[in-house]
Amino acid sequence: MTDLTSRQKIILSLIVHEHTRTAQPVASKTLIEDYGLPISSATVRNEMNTLAELGLIRQPHTSAGRVPTEEGYRFFVSNLVQQTVLPSATRNTISHQFYQSRRGLDHWLPLAASVLANQSQAVSLVTAPHSEKIAFKHLELISTRGLQVLMVLVLLGGEIRQQILALDEAYGQEVLSRTANHLNQEFENKSLRQIEALEPSNDPLVQQILTAILDQMHLSEDLVTGELFLDGLSNVLSTPEFAATNQERSPLRLLEERPMLNDLFSRTVLTEDIGGVQVLIGGEGTWQELRDCSVILTRYGIQDQLSGMLGILGPMRMPYGQAISTVRFVGDLLSDLVTDTLIE
Amino acid sequence: MTDLTSRQKIILSLIVHEHTRTAQPVASKTLIEDYGLPISSATVRNEMNTLAELGLIRQPHTSAGRVPTEEGYRFFVSNLVQQTVLPSATRNTISHQFYQSRRGLDHWLPLAASVLANQSQAVSLVTAPHSEKIAFKHLELISTRGLQVLMVLVLLGGEIRQQILALDEAYGQEVLSRTANHLNQEFENKSLRQIEALEPSNDPLVQQILTAILDQMHLSEDLVTGELFLDGLSNVLSTPEFAATNQERSPLRLLEERPMLNDLFSRTVLTEDIGGVQVLIGGEGTWQELRDCSVILTRYGIQDQLSGMLGILGPMRMPYGQAISTVRFVGDLLSDLVTDTLIE
DNA sequence: CTTAGCACTCTCCGATTGAGAGTGCTAATT
DNA sequence: AATTAGCACTCTCAATCGGAGAGTGCTAAG
Structure with missing residues (x-):
């Protein structure tokens, strides 16, 4: 599946990047003009045709720009996404918030949700950690x-x-x-x-x-029964992907249905697994409501002892690099905190 | 302020009722046809003019039906609303849910939120009860x-x-x-x-x-710090009043901002006070975000000892009679439960 | 005070149009 | 064989127009 020429990979990446930015179909001309590709738009169009045949991008209609498909995003996340490193200033600010405040999960969990939501500009979810073995x-x-x-x-x-x-x-x-x-x-x-x-x-x-x-x-x-902390709802209310045009089918509905959420959390086999961070793109056929969304999840805590889930839910068109890094960072942070304060 | 003829009161009530049902401006003809008023549409229009001069209803544009104004709703709630009694079947179903489940606020509070949301088809809010005097x-x-x-x-x-x-x-x-x-x-x-x-x-x-x-x-x-239980978000996602057309100004934003919520809760002087249930219509000038919404709140628990707030947030166009009854009923129910299990 | 009648106004919806964006294809170039 | 310039073609989007319909305001009669 990695049998794309490096030029095709670049073009796919750029389409993903540009579409994430503008939410519009991406034209061949835009790529060479805004990103300074040293080839002509006709060449880009030829490559685009190849990518379209592979099912990685599509045209909303004849004579429009290209948009990444679900498959395209999956390929991108699996092979092309570059993990951004959060700026150390940001990391410090976040850590500081956790370590300065009173110790205790009751503060950390909502704080984690808040940080995730602000950083990703998406909806965040954090579950309270849960013992594997109840004792x-x-x-x-x-x-x-x-x-x-x-x-x-x-x-x-x-x-x-x-x-x-x-x-x-x-x-x-x-x-x-x-x-x-x-x-x-x-x-x-x-x-x-x-x-x-x-x-x-x-x-x-x-x-x-x-x-x-x-x-x-x-x-x-x-x-x-576990508590669930949500934040950042207002981040996505205005995005078309979350709008409730399709009555009752808004992705936000999922957040109120505990069974669905547990199902989502317990899904261990996710298609994309990046060093512990799992990326679920477009509902993966199971969740109709998430057709245009992506979920980035990770587990935090202590393996086999006390662990919870945390992640974000946003439009499929999402800055994956940054989002994944943020989820991982906050996850690691919470893991450390949980380890430090484990009751044993 | 109650100086309306009884016919005017009837017409205002009908306009409120019909507009609540259809979300459309109400025509004079609709009133006499659908509600069987024994007068002509011209008479209704004359009365409508009077009501409009009093600021209780308005026309979205020339030659359209009438819509209640904020003032109109306030008058309606203060003087005209008839408290519906919840059907005893409904009351029993609800009570049963509370009394059958394991005893404990950690179950009752989310349950109250869920019941309120389902009954009112709006967003519900329930805060954990809080001691007046910490001891x-x-x-x-x-x-x-x-x-x-x-x-x-x-x-x-x-x-x-x-x-x-x-x-x-x-x-x-x-x-x-x-x-x-x-x-x-x-x-x-x-x-x-x-x-x-x-x-x-x-x-x-x-x-x-x-x-x-x-x-x-x-x-x-x-x-x-108190916990807050929300439910019914999906009930209102599709209603125009909650749509985030006006970027970042959605009423749902309020629900994520604790300071605003506390402000809302602590507002003791509310304009409409119906036997302990307070109705806040159209943000009362203070909350821009609530321009098109109403909030129905009540306090539950034990006066001066342990009490919390509970209520619903919905579009201004709302079946007030039923909503108020529901809030009161659930409030009383929770009060009883809190009284029974008070730790002293 | 009420009502029938009628002209008037404003919205809504569909059809039409033109501009613009972006492509696909072909033929020429490297 | 890959790349590119050129150009015709397609489709969307926004604006405009016009007619139908809903609902009113007004006037004059009951």
Whole structure:
């Protein structure tokens, strides 16, 4: 598939670049004039014909300029895109924002979304990191009033889940604390499966709490529950690709449908895989809504322990080089932060 | 201001109703044909002239039908809107969703947003409830590794805040638990101000933790940090009022700007106040972006203790009766739930 | 005060037109 | 064999025009 002459590659790159800039079909004359190609427009047109036969570019209509096809973008991203290095000033500014602020994912995740959106001028998505293996870390029972007890459950990895329990019987804070401590010793670092396998207790209080703990751990197992941070919606509202001309078919709809998003995230086999950064171009036949869009995703965190997804969604006509670099950079940054603050 | 004849009120109501339905200017003939008014179109036109002089309706251009003005909608909402009662089937369905699911705000809030969005076919906003007075409830220190400690802070009202502390010196879980218990006894139910007023401890560990606690309590004081749940974006993407024709001026932009949102929420003096539900029509001169939109808001929770905001944002042309009822219903529902599970 | 009647105005839609952009093809050149 | 100049051709886009239709405002009669 790499059997393009170097001149054809240059021309394809230029078409992609120019079309990204102007959103217009690219004329042969534009290329030689604006980019100073040392050949004539007729030659460019001949090459364009070849590229069109290969399905990499197309004409919106006879006698118009050329536009990259989905395939064309794919070829470009796989073979031609040059990773831009973010200017060190930009990198420093971004890092600084993360390291100066209070430590904690609750700040970092929205911040990551914000940075991604601003840098890429697209929509950004960041999911909260999620443990591969759910395991118990710490339990706390806090008496509130009447039969109500606030249960705070900390999982390995640092995920915190809370629930209000309505107990069958009133217990003092004294008893609750003792029970919690007892369970803390018994369960520490045990996985969901291990806890499930333990034989049930006779104590009704323990039984009730155990049920709640298992409930919460099961919930935490589902990706669906994880928090999702979005930003940059306003960046794309005005672009034609996101306009809701085609009623109800706007790509933004995807962002509100958790099942679809999880599907998107869990798609491990993506067509383009650039050093951990995955590029999904034009919905890859699966997502109608993304026909004119691209998604750039990466996983961050710690392999097999605590990881999340982060990426951007923008028009297919997108500065891929910069976008990929930005996603990678922010991903690496978050990975470092997560590693530093891992609860184990 | 209520000095309209009853016939004028009927005509205004019908114009509002019809325009809400069709989004088109309303002709005099339409009113008598579709709504069976026992008068002629000429009479209707005369009345329309009066209404136009009062600034309640206007013509987009000479010889077109009439459209309600901002003032017209305001008059309608203040004087004419009839609160529809949600069908009991609908009410039951909604209640059921809340009461069947696991108890906990983390489920209820997104659910409320989803219900509001579906019912109103507009964008919904729900903020997490927030304590008026920040006060300490419970502290937990969990040793993780090295110098790192996970601090979990429960505030009165049930808000949970977590932070990872990097201590100066390594302490065992033993010491941490003792310290936490000690602070729990000393601080229980104390407000931020009271804790600030206490004289500092000599223990360096306590000092460091106290700093973190106060930091977190201060953060919790800012509305800005509260979580915000949105839903129903796709409901309005295709409506002209939300289209980003006027670049960067889409009402949806507001939803990404926390300062603006807080401003909106904190605006206590709203022009229309219907039994706790506030209706903001056309941005009220303050929000340019909302020129063609309306916001229906209400506060839920427990007065002076733990409360949040919830509401919808839709086109000015909106079925106010139903929208107001829905907002009120969901607000009351959440208030009940919050009251039931209050941490005190 | 209400209404029938009618002229008037303004929008909307389709058809028409001309200019301009950009191509494809052919024949000449390197 | 590859490149290029030249030119006719095609298609879009924007502007213009005109007629149909919707809806009003006004006047005069009931």
